Amino acid sequence: MIIAERKPIKEILSFLGPGEKILVLGCGTCVTVCMSGGEKEARELSSLLRLKGWETKDLTVERQCEPEFNLRAREEIAKVDAIVSLACGVGVQALAECFPEKKIFPGLNTTFMGMPKEQGLWEERCWGCGNCIVHLFGYVCPVTRCAKSLLNGPCGGSKNGKCEVKPDRDCAWQLIYDRLKKENRLEVLYALQPPRDWSTSRYGGQRKMIREDVRL
Amino acid sequence: MSALEEILRRGEFVVTAEVGPPKGTNREVIEKKCTGLQGFVDAVNITDNQTAIVRLSSFASCLIAKDKGIEPVMQMVCRDRNRIALQSDFLGACAWGVENFLCLTGDHQSMGNHPQSKNVFDIDSIQLLQIFKNMRDEKVFQNGEPLKGEIKAFLGAGENPFADPLEFRVIRLAKKISAGAQFIQTQAVFDLEIFSRFMEEVRKMGLDKKAFILAGVIPVKSLSALNYMKNEVPGLVVPDYLVERMREAKDPKEEGVKICLETIEQLKKIEGVRGVHIMAISWESIVPDIVRGANLYPRSGRS
Amino acid sequence: MRVVALGCDKSGYPALLRWGEEGSLPFDEVKIFSLPCLGLVTEEVIFRILENSDALLLAGCPLDSCHNQKGSQGVYLKVKRVNSLLQEADIPKKVAIAFVTSGKVGEIEKVSEELLGREK
Numbered sequence: 001m002i003i004a005e006r007k008p009i010k011e012i013l014s015f016l017g018p019g020e021k022i023l024v025l026g027c028g029t030c031v032t033v034c035m036s037g038g039e040k041e042a043r044e045l046s047s048l049l050r051l052k053g054w055e056t057k058d059l060t061v062e063r064q065c066e067p068e069f070n071l072r073a074r075e076e077i078a079k080v081d082a083i084v085s086l087a088c089g090v091g092v093q094a095l096a097e098c099f100p101e102k103k104i105f106p107g108l109n110t111t112f113m114g115m116p117k118e119q120g121l122w123e124e125r126c127w128g129c130g131n132c133i134v135h136l137f138g139y140v141c142p143v144t145r146c147a148k149s150l151l152n153g154p155c156g157g158s159k160n161g162k163c164e165v166k167p168d169r170d171c172a173w174q175l176i177y178d179r180l181k182k183e184n185r186l187e188v189l190y191a192l193q194p195p196r197d198w199s200t201s202r203y204g205g206q207r208k209m210i211r212e213d214v215r216l
Numbered sequence: 217m218s219a220l221e222e223i224l225r226r227g228e229f230v231v232t233a234e235v236g237p238p239k240g241t242n243r244e245v246i247e248k249k250c251t252g253l254q255g256f257v258d259a260v261n262i263t264d265n266q267t268a269i270v271r272l273s274s275f276a277s278c279l280i281a282k283d284k285g286i287e288p289v290m291q292m293v294c295r296d297r298n299r300i301a302l303q304s305d306f307l308g309a310c311a312w313g314v315e316n317f318l319c320l321t322g323d324h325q326s327m328g329n330h331p332q333s334k335n336v337f338d339i340d341s342i343q344l345l346q347i348f349k350n351m352r353d354e355k356v357f358q359n360g361e362p363l364k365g366e367i368k369a370f371l372g373a374g375e376n377p378f379a380d381p382l383e384f385r386v387i388r389l390a391k392k393i394s395a396g397a398q399f400i401q402t403q404a405v406f407d408l409e410i411f412s413r414f415m416e417e418v419r420k421m422g423l424d425k426k427a428f429i430l431a432g433v434i435p436v437k438s439l440s441a442l443n444y445m446k447n448e449v450p451g452l453v454v455p456d457y458l459v460e461r462m463r464e465a466k467d468p469k470e471e472g473v474k475i476c477l478e479t480i481e482q483l484k485k486i487e488g489v490r491g492v493h494i495m496a497i498s499w500e501s502i503v504p505d506i507v508r509g510a511n512l513y514p515r516s517g518r519s
Numbered sequence: 520m521r522v523v524a525l526g527c528d529k530s531g532y533p534a535l536l537r538w539g540e541e542g543s544l545p546f547d548e549v550k551i552f553s554l555p556c557l558g559l560v561t562e563e564v565i566f567r568i569l570e571n572s573d574a575l576l577l578a579g580c581p582l583d584s585c586h587n588q589k590g591s592q593g594v595y596l597k598v599k600r601v602n603s604l605l606q607e608a609d610i611p612k613k614v615a616i617a618f619v620t621s622g623k624v625g626e627i628e629k630v631s632e633e634l635l636g637r638e639k
Contacts, residue, residue, distance in 0.1 A: 156376030
């Protein structure tokens with residue numbers, strides 16, 4: 001899922017003008033699961049803004065990344081001066097595309113695509129490089145989980161299974177090595193991985209996906 | 217062929233050292249360090265924004281070194297430049313007569329003085345070796361297009377026998393050599409036991425016959441420096457008994473040199489080790505003493 | 520200072536009642552309520568209460584002997600989070616928890632001082 005974290009309160013407060021009527025709009029999908037922008041968090045922030053003197057209401061939609069859900073909130077949105085969206089970056093932009101005349105502020109900082117490792121801990125797993133090769137590396141993505149996106153093995157800074165960049169972070173290559181060793185498939189690592197085609201990744205600006213057969 | 221390659225092929229035990237460029241434009245810093253090393257080493261590595269700290273570029277520093285009659289080894293890391301810039305700088309360095317290149321991954325930018333920067337890592341050190349080899353031997357760029365002009369390059373890589381997973385290090389070394397590495401400079405050896413075991417595996421795979429392996433050493437000048445290396449530098453293994461020696465030492469600098477010389481003596485005896493790479497960080501002036509103390513002076517130089 | 524006090528049936532509420540009975544409470548206004556377990560108190564509930572009062576005093580079983588096992592522990596973490604949000608937003612309101620066993624009001628008195636100190 002997409003992981004996002006609530007922006008510092010002070011930053012959110014700095015967006016809002018005195019006397020503005022505010023709507024805190026939560027999102028019921030990814031950010032609910034990672035506990036940053038769901039109904040609960042929307043209610044919390046809404047209370048907090050009222051305690052700071054803003055007339056605030058809250059509402060949560062199924063997910064803000066789909067216009068059909070955002071449009072269901074049009075009545076409440078029409079009544080307010082500004083919206084604090086608790087969706088990920090996608091939702092905030094989708095919301096803005098649905099309501100182009102409205103002032104919208106992001107209440108979260110969207111960070112990564114990841115999974116809950118344990119209760120209260122979410123870790124990044126995928127970068128969206130556009131060419132999935134995890135099956136070659138023991139199902140540990142070297143592009144995402146290696147700090148240097150190395151494809152031919154660990155750098156010289158791997159120690160005790162930890163990455164030189166963050167000592168509490170596992171070295172992806174140690175994980176890859178351990179997994180392939182267990183499966184007796186270490187020969188995979190002997191092969192020279194050629195320079196990667198990064199053109200499917202995030203360096204070319206906005207990407208898109210099309211399904212001709214469903215475009216009416 | 218480069219002087220370094222020539223001397224190695226002659227079968228002599230080679231000595232290389234390292235020079236870090238200044239954080240500014242003062243070429244005299246490099247000139248002075250190089251002059252101090254003249255006659256004591258066969259080649260000098262010029263680092264490339266090492267530990268992600270911005271310094272006078274490796275390329276420019278190599279030219280300054282050449283000007284002073286020193287044979288440079290141009291270090292190139294994959295952190296800051298993509299394949300376009302790396303191939304371009306390679307052409308530039310070759311056009312200026314730089315003949316030795318060390319292809320490295322590069323320390324992560326978070327460790328340096330510009331931690332907010334993006335990194336590149338378009339390619340890794342192994343792919344870089346292959347790209348340079350193909351540019352030199354097949355005369356093609358990474359995309360297969362032909363390139364014009366002569367390229368004379370002696371290609372090298374680094375290896376760390378002490379990083380994890382230990383069992384994988386020799387495999388990684390084999391990959392580097394098959395990708396194009398002709399010489400290897402290892403991370404500093406403090407733990408001779410681990411290093412000997414590493415070299416045993418290296419010999420088993422015949423890698424010592426395919427590439428020239430130079431063992432790294434670092435002369436340490438104080439207990440705090442040794443402790444820093446033991447605890448803060450990932451990939452450096454320092455046995456406790458060495459820490460004890462430095463702690464008990466009356467003159468830590470003298471002890472540091474002694475330890476370094478003892479290590480070099482042991483390294484000379486290990487089959488497959490074709491030279492030593494002295495990384496005298498912030499202590500380049502001690503290199504002549506080490507070379508002399510290790511009975512490696514005078515250097516015969518090019519024939 | 521207008522305070523709302525919530526206590527769990529098992530320990531907090533009886534202690535709050537005793538505290539209430541003992542006379543001179545240090546607040547302008549105190550409203551005391553009971554609930555089955557402090558574990559039921561969510562951040563949303565806390566914020567709602569604070570919109571109509573100045574402080575919230577929770578009284579419940581001690582951390583390691585909560586009648587419902589994790590009730591006290593859960594609310595402890597939630598209160599910590601709410602207080603840091605309030606501080607981040609510069610809102611001069613506070614929540615505090617008194618971990619009591621049925622009869623003891625000492626802990627409640629201590630926590631009251633804490634709430635008052637915050638206002639000063």
